[in-house]
Every structure is written in structure tokens, then in C-alpha cells.
Amino acid sequence: MATIRGAERDAEWIRAAGWARWLAWASLLWMCAEGAFGLWQGFTVGSISLIGWALGSAVEGLASVIVVWRFTGDRMLSETSERRAQRGVAISFWLIAPYIAVESVRNLLTGARPGTTVIGIALTAAALVLMPLLGWAKRRLGGRLNSRATAGEGTQNYLCAAQSAAVLLTLAVIALWPGGWWLDPAVGLVIAGVAVREGFQAWRGEDCGC
Template identity: 55%
Template sequence: MSTAFELPVITAAPPAPAMTRARYEELARKIKLLSWLSLVWMTIEGAVALGAGTAANSIALIGFGLDSVIEGVASVVIIWRFTGSRTFSEAAEQRSQTLVAWQFFLLAPYVAFESLHGLLTGERPDVSRLGIGLAIGSVVLMPLLAIAKQRLAEQVGSPATRGEGRQNMLCAYLAGALLVGLLGNALLGAWWLDPTVGLLIAFVAVREGRDAMRGEGCGCCASPLEALAPPEEDSCAEACCR
């Protein structure tokens, strides 16, 4: 039995065979709306986490803020993906999938280095009540966004949207881990929890980036775009289902 930490995969009923352009456009608008909501939240979350983390010298909180910035970029990518003629473009979907996957890899090196530095030097972060409040908010909000995006991704056959949803679910887990670290430091003086959580952030980010790059679980072989997109578009199977 595998004991590896895995993010839950949100599944939905497969899209109806008679998916129409109008239905696809409706789902695309919902995806864009969710991505705009994510972008607004991530902007606030990132600014607060980076500010509070710097003030408290908290590696985990700073890493969480960087994760928010990266997730915000992923939201911008999805908004771009479902704007204008790109809505029905397989090429745009494939580019977006790659861009979203690389967001995971941008986070890991900095957080891993700073976490190891903190563990080796014993540098202790200050208590951050603002960070604790932010983590609680993310634990509540992020799963809702993640579930909604992954279900929509299944319906439109979009691995890029699925990747963004998995980033949101990752954010929820990391917020929970961050909360444990911040409370452990505040209540028990367990300063080592902060850099340990930072290492967890780095590890999970690398693995999720790898899975997103491979398109694992994307389901894009059943993408409605194969029927709706112009015939000159490249087949999704060549990019995702190899």
C-alpha cells in the first residue's frame, strides 16, 4: 500500500457526447470567473503572507506567499486560455498546461534552501497572528475553488484548468500545514515546525509540477475540443496521452 502524500482527484461525470459550442462557451465563462476570483484572493493572500512572513521572519509564511504569487500567475494563464479565439484552441490549451505546470517548479528551490538554512542555524521565527488568520481563511476558501475548477475541467477536457484546481487544493493543504507550524511556534515554541513545513511545501510543489507537466489524470483524450475545434488544430492525444 502506498503511503505517499497525494492530492485528491476531483472527478465528475464525463461530458455529454453532444457538447455544443454554446455549452462549451458557458463552461468557459464559469472557469474564467473562478480564475478571476482566485486572482483577486491570491493577490491579497500573497501580499499579506509576504509582509507578515518578512515581519515575523517566517520561512513557511514567506513560502506560502510565494505560492500565492505563483498561483496568481496560473490564474492569469487560465484567463488568457479562455479568452477570445483561444477558447476553442487545442494549441492554447497545451501551452497553458505547460505554463501552469512550470508554476510549481518556480516555488521549490527558494523554499527548500531557506528551510534547510533555518533548520541548520536554528533561526527562530516570531509569532504571526496575521499569518494564522490568513491560513485559516485559505483552509476554508481554497477547497471550494479547487473542487469547482476540477469539475469544470473534467467537463471541458482541460488539463490546464485541472492543474490550476490542483494548485488551489495544494494551497489548502499547505495552508493547513502552515497553520500547524504557526500555532506550534506560537503555543509550544516549536520553532522547527516552520522550516519543516517549508520543506513540505517544496516537496509537494515539485511533485505536483511533474504530474501537471505529464498531464496525469487530465482526461483530455475525451476533450470536446476534438469535435468543436477547427480541423487544423493539433490533436490533444499527441501532447497529453503519450
């Protein structure tokens, strides 16, 4: 098993790794709640953008699990584990895209109109505040640790914030103007496309920013 070079295994690096693991756990707890409530409300009102956003929470949760795995035990100092974690985060980006793309196209073709949800609006608004903070912290730690897996998880948080803004706007527009129903599947297609792109960048290791 290849290990991180000695110069990078100082006390500060170990502390940063601990913070990366702690933030991943915190993210995982939030994503579980976000995903559960998001799916509940999305299926209740028939909003594909909200369902896609909630499924994205599951994917982000998987990325958090991968980072926890990466920085636990002997894997903390393993370059091999870092590469595996990086690839795992990349794959997690791709898991969401097919379902969201298919459902978005179906809703555009059938004209399915989602309902409104106050809980969905509140949930996406909360994520819009929290996710950029988590993303900023994780990308800083990714640079300090030279960990593309950690930086990739942070990018997923930024992507979640962007999705939250789009879904929040969509839900608000639909609540005020039912004729804007088409925004819901359109935003779903954008979410699917961005997820595919970010997956390729993470796979190639372009996500570290360090």
C-alpha cells in the same frame, strides 16, 4: 491553430469556459491579497513556511493568469493553447520550490526561530476554508472542458489548502510552544517537494481527473 472538436463547442461548453475564466479572475484577486499580507507577516516574524505559502500565492496567481489567457478570444477553442496553458501551469509549480528548499535548509542549520503572527494565523485559516471550494469547482470544470490547465489550477488550490493547514498548525504550535520552531522549515521542505511533484504531474497531463 488546432481547434477543439465541434461536439465540444456547444453552448454548455462555452458557459463552462466562461465560468473557468471567471473563477480564475476571482482566484487572482484573492491571491494578490493573500500573497501581499502573507509576505508582509512572513518577513516580519521570520517564518519561512509563511513566506513560502505567500510565494505560492504568486505562483497560483500566475496559473490563474494562464487560465484567463487560455479561455479568452480565439484561444478558447484552441487545442494548441490548451497544451501551452497546461505546460505553463506545470512550470508555475516549479518556480517556488528552489527558494523554499534553500531557505528551509538554512533555517534548520542555523536554528532561526520565527515569531508568532495573529494575522498570519487568520489568513491561513481563511484560505483553508476558501481554497477547497475553488479547487473542487475548477476540477469539475476541468473535466467538463477537458482542460488539464483548468484542472491543474484547481489542484493548485487544493495544494494551497494543504499548505494552509500545515502553516496554520505550525504557527499555532510555535505560538504555544517556542521549542517547536523546527516545524517551520520542515513544513517548508514539504511544500517545496509537493510543488515539484505536482509540476511533473501537470506537465505530463496527469491532472485533469476527467
